[in-house]
Amino acid sequence: MLVYIARRIVYVIPIVLSVALVCFLLVHITPGDPLVAVLPADASQELAAQLRAAYGFDRPLPVQFGLWLWKALHGDLGTSIATGRPVLTEVLRAVGNTVTLAIAAAIIGFSLGLMFGLLAGYFRDTWIDKVSTSIAIAGVSVPHYWLGMVLVIIFSVQLNWLPAVGAGPGGSGQWGWDWAHLKYLVLPAITTSVIPMGIVTRTVRSLTGDILSQDFVEALRAKGLRETQVFRHVLKNAAPTALAVMGLQLGYMLGGSILIETVFSWPGSGLLLNSAIFQRDLPLLQGTILVLALFFVFLNLVVDIAQAAIDPRIKRA
Amino acid sequence: MLAMASTALVPSHANAETVLRIGMTAADIPRTLGQPDQGFEGNRFTGLTMYDGLTMWDLSSATKASVVIPGLATEWKVDDSDKTKWIFKLRPGVTFHDGTPFNADAVVWNVDKVLNKEAPQFDASQVGVTASRMPTLVSAKKIDDMTVELTAKEPDSFLPINLTNLFIVSPSKWQVLYERAEGADAKAKSQAAWAAFAKDAAGTGPWKMAKFTPRERLELVKNDNYWDKARVPKTDRMVLLPMPEANARTAALLSGQVDWIEAPAPDAVKEIEGRGFKIEKNEQPHVWPWQFSRIEGSPWNDIRVRRAANLCIDREGLRDGLLAGLMVPATGTFEPGHPWRGNPSFQIKYDLPAAQKLMKEAGFGPDKKLSVKVQTSASGSGQMLPLPMNEYLQQALAECYFDVKLDVIEWNTLFTNWRRGVKDPSANGANATNVTYAAMDPFFALVRFLQSSMAPPVSNNWGYINNPKFDELVKKARTSFDAAERDKALADLNAASIDDAAFLYVAHDVGPRAMSPKVKGFVQPKSWFVDFSPVSMAP
Numbered sequence: 038m039l040v041y042i043a044r045r046i047v048y049v050i051p052i053v054l055s056v057a058l059v060c061f062l063l064v065h066i067t068p069g070d071p072l073v074a075v076l077p078a079d080a081s082q083e084l085a086a087q088l089r090a091a092y093g094f095d096r097p098l099p100v101q102f103g104l105w106l107w108k109a110l111h112g113d114l115g116t117s118i119a120t121g122r123p124v125l126t127e128v129l130r131a132v133g134n135t136v137t138l139a140i141a142a143a144i145i146g147f148s149l150g151l152m153f154g155l156l157a158g159y160f161r162d163t164w165i166d167k168v169s170t171s172i173a174i175a176g177v178s179v180p181h182y183w184l185g186m187v188l189v190i191i192f193s194v195q196l197n198w199l200p201a202v203g204a205g206p207g208g209s210g211q212w213g214w215d216w217a218h219l220k221y222l223v224l225p226a227i228t229t230s231v232i233p234m235g236i237v238t239r240t241v242r243s244l245t246g247d248i249l250s251q252d253f254v255e256a257l258r259a260k261g262l263r264e265t266q267v268f269r270h271v272l273k274n275a276a277p278t279a280l281a282v283m284g285l286q287l288g289y290m291l292g293g294s295i296l297i298e299t300v301f302s303w304p305g306s307g308l309l310l311n312s313a314i315f316q317r318d319l320p321l322l323q324g325t326i327l328v329l330a331l332f333f334v335f336l337n338l339v340v341d342i343a344q345a346a347i348d349p350r351i352k353r354a
Numbered sequence: 355m356l357a358m359a360s361t362a363l364v365p366s367h368a369n370a371e372t373v374l375r376i377g378m379t380a381a382d383i384p385r386t387l388g389q390p391d392q393g394f395e396g397n398r399f400t401g402l403t404m405y406d407g408l409t410m411w412d413l414s415s416a417t418k419a420s421v422v423i424p425g426l427a428t429e430w431k432v433d434d435s436d437k438t439k440w441i442f443k444l445r446p447g448v449t450f451h452d453g454t455p456f457n458a459d460a461v462v463w464n465v466d467k468v469l470n471k472e473a474p475q476f477d478a479s480q481v482g483v484t485a486s487r488m489p490t491l492v493s494a495k496k497i498d499d500m501t502v503e504l505t506a507k508e509p510d511s512f513l514p515i516n517l518t519n520l521f522i523v524s525p526s527k528w529q530v531l532y533e534r535a536e537g538a539d540a541k542a543k544s545q546a547a548w549a550a551f552a553k554d555a556a557g558t559g560p561w562k563m564a565k566f567t568p569r570e571r572l573e574l575v576k577n578d579n580y581w582d583k584a585r586v587p588k589t590d591r592m593v594l595l596p597m598p599e600a601n602a603r604t605a606a607l608l609s610g611q612v613d614w615i616e617a618p619a620p621d622a623v624k625e626i627e628g629r630g631f632k633i634e635k636n637e638q639p640h641v642w643p644w645q646f647s648r649i650e651g652s653p654w655n656d657i658r659v660r661r662a663a664n665l666c667i668d669r670e671g672l673r674d675g676l677l678a679g680l681m682v683p684a685t686g687t688f689e690p691g692h693p694w695r696g697n698p699s700f701q702i703k704y705d706l707p708a709a710q711k712l713m714k715e716a717g718f719g720p721d722k723k724l725s726v727k728v729q730t731s732a733s734g735s736g737q738m739l740p741l742p743m744n745e746y747l748q749q750a751l752a753e754c755y756f757d758v759k760l761d762v763i764e765w766n767t768l769f770t771n772w773r774r775g776v777k778d779p780s781a782n783g784a785n786a787t788n789v790t791y792a793a794m795d796p797f798f799a800l801v802r803f804l805q806s807s808m809a810p811p812v813s814n815n816w817g818y819i820n821n822p823k824f825d826e827l828v829k830k831a832r833t834s835f836d837a838a839e840r841d842k843a844l845a846d847l848n849a850a851s852i853d854d855a856a857f858l859y860v861a862h863d864v865g866p867r868a869m870s871p872k873v874k875g876f877v878q879p880k881s882w883f884v885d886f887s888p889v890s891m892a893p
Contacts, residue, residue, distance in 0.1 A: 067767075072482065080486035082811055091478035119391050120382065121479045121549055122568060130568070186601055193609040201605035202377075202597055208570040299381075302597045302606075304570050311598065312381035312569070316391075317766045 041345055045338055052334055057109065060326040061102050064319050071319045072118065092118065105323070114324035119316045124324035127309065132291075132328060134209045135298070135305030138229060139290035141222050146230035147283055150237025157238065158245020169238060176235025182296035185228040189300070192224060199223050202302035209304055225301040229294060233286035240282045244275040277344050284340030288333045371590045372891040374873070377606050377615040381598040383572045386563065387552040388523035389468070389480040393735050394792060394882040395616070396483075397519070399594050402883055403574055404451075405521035405557035408442055408461065409514050411794075413877070413885040416636055419692045420881035422515050426456060426522055426558065430514055432835045437509035444500045448581045450524035451556040451563075458496040463525040465494035465504070474540055475528060477548050488516035489797065509833050511840045515795040524556035560585050560887050561592060571595050588875060588890040607631060607868055613891065614869040620678040620739070626868045635864035636878040637682040637689065639793040642738055644728055644747075644858035645803065647776040647785040647817040653724055654785060654817070658716040660855035664702045665709035666754035667860060672746055676739065680866045684859040686852040687793050687800060693841045694796070696849030702859055709754045723757040729784035734765030736790040738863060744788060747860070775810030776817050786858070787816050792882060796844050801828050804851055823850055 065071075071094050076085055089095045093104070108115065114124035150173075157169035193201035205211060205218045212218055248254065248271045257267050298307035306329060313321040378399060380392050388405055390396030402410075410425035412418075426445050433439035448456040466473035468484040469491065485491075490506040490513060497503055506513055531550040537543035555563045558581065561574035572594040576587035595612060597603040600619035607615045608629060618626055623633055644663075646654035654660055669683030685702040688695045718724045730740050741762065748758040761784050763771070771780040772789045781787070791814075793799035802808045804824040808815040827850060831843035851857070865882065875888040 076482040076486070080482055081489060081813075084481065084485055088478060088482055116545070118479070120385060120568065121387070121477075121545070121552065123549075127568070186605075189602070189605045189609075193611075194605050197609055200611055201609045202602050202611060203595065203606075204570065208567040210567045210570065299599045300602055302595070302599070302602050308381065308598075309569070315381060315598075315765075 038345070042342055045341055049334055049338055053331060056330040056334065057106055057327060058102070060323055060330060061105060062098075063326070064322050065098060065101075071317065109324075109327065114327070115320035117313075117318050117321040119312075119318045119321070124320050125328075127321060128306065128325050128328045130209075131304060131306045131309040131325070132332070134204055134303065135291060135307065137209075137212070138222065138225055138298075138303060138305055139287060141226035142229035142290055143233065143283075143287050145226055146233035146286070147237055149230070150234045151241055151279075153234070153238040154241025155245055157242040158249065161246055166242075170242065173235040173238035173242070176231040176238070178235075179231065181228050181231055181294070182300050184231060185224065185297055185300040188224045188228060204302075204304050225297055225303050228297050228301075229290060233283070233290065236286060237279070237282060241275060241279055244278055245271060248274045277347050280347070281340055281344055284336060284343075288336045291329075291332055291336065373591045373593060374589045374614065374886070374889060374891055375593045375595065375612040377595050377597040377603040377612045379598060379600075379603070379616045380596045382569045382596055383566070383594060385552060386555050386566060386572065387477075387480070387548050388464075388521045388555070388557065389484045391483060394794075395735075398883050400572065401521050402559065403561040403592070403886060404555055404559040404563060405523060406559050407518045407520055407522065408444075409517045411518055411879075411881055411883055413879040413881055413883055415879060416877050418880070420639075420879050420883075421693070422518060425518075426461075432509075432511075437833070437835065438506045440504045440506070440513060441497070442502050442504060444502065445581060446500055448558050449579065450527065450558055451577065452524050452527045454524055454526040456522065456558055457499045458502045459499075460522060460525050461502045462494045462496050464520060464522045465491070467523075468520075469493060474532065474544055475525070475547075477544065479548075484520060487519035487798075488513065491516065509835075511832055511835050512796050516797070518795075522558060523551070524558075527551065527554075527556040560587050564591065569596065585885065585887040587887045589886070592886060604868075607870070610870075613873055614867060616867050618866060618868040620676075620680050623678045623680070623866075623868075630871055631868050632871060632873070633866055633868050634876060634878040635680060635866040637880050638863045638865045638882055639688075639799070639880070640736060640790060640863040640865075640882065641684055641687055641793055641799075641857075641859065642681075642736075642743070642788075642790045642861040642863065643684070644786040644788055644860070645816050646857065647781075648819050649776055649817070652776075652785050652817070653726055656716050657855060658712040659718075659724065660858070661700060662709040662712035662716070662754050663751060663756065663858045664855050665705045665712070666756075667747060667750050667858070668704045669860065670704065672743065672861065676742055676746055677861075680864055681738070681861040682864055684862050686848060686859055687857075688845075688848050689862070694799070694844040694848050696845035696847075696852075698849040698852035700853045700855065702852060702855075706753060713755045718755040720755060723752075723755050725757045725759070726751075726786060727759040727761055727784045728786040728788050729761045729763060729768060729771065729781060730788035731765040731768040732762055734768070734790075736792070736863065737765065737788075738790070738861065740788060743860070747858075772814060772816055773810060775815075778810065789816075790863075794882065796831060800844065800847050800851065801832075804828065804847065804856065819856060821850075821854065824854075 072088055072092060076088055093101060116123055117127055153169040153172055157166040160166050189201045192199045200221050203221055205221050254267060257270060295307040295311045298305045299311050306325060310325050313325055380395055384390040384392040384396030384400040386400045390400045406425045408425055408427035409422050411420050412423045413420060426448060427442040428445050430440055430442045444458060450456060467475045467477055468481045470476055490508055490510040492505045492507050495503045528547055528551050532543055532547035535543040535546035537546050553566055560577050560580045562577045564575040565573040574592045576590055578586060580586045597606060603615040604618050604622045606612045627633055646660060648655060673679060673681045673683060730744050731737055732741055744760055751758050761782050768789060772787060774780050802813040803815055804819055805828045806820040806825055809818045827843055827847040831840055831847060834840040834843050872892045874890045874892050877888060
């Protein structure tokens with residue numbers, strides 16, 4: 038197992054370096070001026086040259102990349118052009134808010150997905166299956182930003198039950214696990230949960246159906262096991278695949294959703310990316326993409342290791 | 355602290371403190387360290403609230419044009435013997451929020467923060483948004499405690515207007531933070547000091563910083579010791595919240611989460627008003643134009659074509675239909691009633707027969723369309739609804755034998771291309787560009803577009819306009835140090851640009867904002883800025 042973990046970690050290194058290179062180049066090859074946030078279009082040429090030199094944008098790209106990577110490896114992602122604040126501080130604060138939202142959405146999405154998936158799998162081709170499948174299809178099909186707006190119109194504007202925007206009465210900096218704060222989480226979390234809920238439902242439904250049709254289930258029942266004990270075996274067999282799907286979905290959610298976070302003004306990594314893109318804040322954009330990509334790579338690593346721990350065949354392969 | 359913060363979300367009448375909660379269009383709190391980013395929205399919320407300039411805009415009238423008035427300087431005049439030097443007399447008895455006095459040293463220090471690279475407080479991140487708005491200012495020198503001498507690189511009568519963009523921060527406060535700051539060298543310490551200052555700012559303005567959560571909220575409290583007693587805020591606390599999405603802002607207002615939102619979505623106006631909220635709007639010094647190419651071979655070189663385009667647009671239809679009333683038809687950069695309007699002989703209005711006649715005279719007609727291409731964006735600061743508006747123009751101009759092609763690119767790219775000009779490959783064959791502009795001061799409203807020497811890469815004369823009459827009037831305006839004389843030259847320049855149909859003038863934004871009926875005393879001036887001081891909150 039240790040050898041397997043070490044091998045997986047070694048595989049990650051070139052991926053991380055490639056991610057760093059791609060995210061650095063992506064923001065540099067896009068047209069437009071990297072200093073548009075602090076350099077009005079009417080600034081003089083001298084001023085423009087002076088600022089480019091001050092921010093290091095006058096250096097050759099390979100030099101810029103080398104310096105950026107060197108600093109990044111030392112935990113310094115530079116400072117935001119637009120705000121002057123350290124990128125790492127900005128990203129970590131936003132990621133923290135996104136994690137809060139992702140965990141809430143994951144709990145909702147996975148619980149419902151698992152429930153609907155198992156129901157649909159156990160009661161194939163009945164009305165229960167049809168309802169569960171319809172909910173799953175709706176979950177992955179409905180544009181979630183639209184759903185967010187609809188929820189806001191119903192529960193905030195019309196009924197006045199829940200806040201429409203924000204991350205708590207005093208902002209996310211004063212988060213607390215009480216209803217006064219949690220109510221800010223309800224609508225964005227429900228909106229974020231619909232896609233994973235749909236995907237998990239479909240995955241678990243087909244897994245459950247496959248497993249139930251296998252001989253060993255018949256054998257378990259023939260041995261006189263109670264249905265709850267059979268269910269445990271079904272769940273154990275479905276777990277590795279379901280876990281991989283859930284891990285992937287959690288990864289997507291931890292990346293933050295630009296649309297959902299913008300709709301709800303939720304100060305997470307999605308909203309930060311949106312802001313960085315619109316302000317063309319290159320250091321912030323690079324730093325945010327890098328941190329999110331690393332997050333995703335790390336999460337995949339954890340899921341792979343967890344799968345190997347559950348299913349010895351993966352490790353041997 | 356928590357109790358204080360929670361006041362932002364409980365109804366204002368629940369305690370004695372009155373709170374005004376505002377949803378901004380910005381995705382982040384504009385920079386708080388004295389020179390805001392995010393254009394004039396930044397100045398509106400984190401510039402003019404916490405800080406003052408030597409000169410300021412008069413924001414007290416909804417009907418008169420907003421003009422420059424004394425701020426931290428009580429009077430100023432150009433040196434008779436050397437027109438590059440200005441003497442500013444400073445306002446006595448003014449103190450910063452940290453209790454230190456405002457004086458000539460503070461002015462010199464603040465000029466140096468953006469113009470003197472050797473000064474410890476020099477901050478490159480503040481230079482772009484400041485120095486570009488006062489392009490001729492070179493340095494400041496203390497004459498005595500209450501007098502400073504400012505030097506420009508050339509005689510420039512616009513300097514007092516430009517100085518509305520230089521916000522004066524407390525040098526003492528910064529120095530304390532600098533001494534506390536950690537850093538490998540003086541530059542690193544300086545950056546750390548500015549970062550600390552942004553979290554704990556001190557200016558002389560009517561509002562003081564109380565609580566700041568980056569990207570989420572800024573809370574300001576009234577400054578009871580403000581030097582202008584008439585402008586001490588009537589509300590105790592103002593909470594600023596970034597809400598970049600128009601529907602989210604509208605929902606926040608309608609659900610009672612905020613009392614005021616900037617720029618409601620036009621299609622939400624009816625519902626907002628239907629629920630008893632107020633929409634405040636007024637003509638702004640903002641222009642939504644097409645800027646024409648005037649290089650050789652451009653279809654816009656024929657004045658009949660330029661005038662025809664200006665006569666072919668039903669601006670009232672655009673206002674009442676697509677924009678739900680949220681615009682003012684543009685008949686030039688400045689409208690009648692403004693001191694820089696002038697008396698143009700060509701009247702910009704909707705006159706389809708006259709437009710078609712001009713086009714026929716120019717050799718075009720139903721069977722021979724004139725092909726033009728405009729570069730625009732899908733969104734952007736001040737761009738209003740660029741795509742639908744351009745599609746409206748496309749249809750309207752088709753009736754005048756124009757065949758309009760749209761080249762839609764990302765906003766920041768369009769903005770960058772604007773500076774590169776029509777001869778640059780980035781123009782992609784376009785012979786007009788659609789970048790909106792603020793018309794706050796003469797340089798930004800007229801000079802950078804009309805003066806031939808402002809052609810790329812110098813400034814924003816994108817289409818290479820080269821008209822000796824414009825150049826002569828610019829020079830006259832810049833060197834007229836009597837305010838009335840200067841205004842007359844600017845009015846003549848504006849009139850000349852209208853007569854020449856220099857741009858396709860389409861719309862002025864109206865800075866719409868929606869607010870709760872509890873918000874009282876607000877005056878919406880003809881400006882990008884507003885004065886929050888007279889605003890009070892009814893229980």
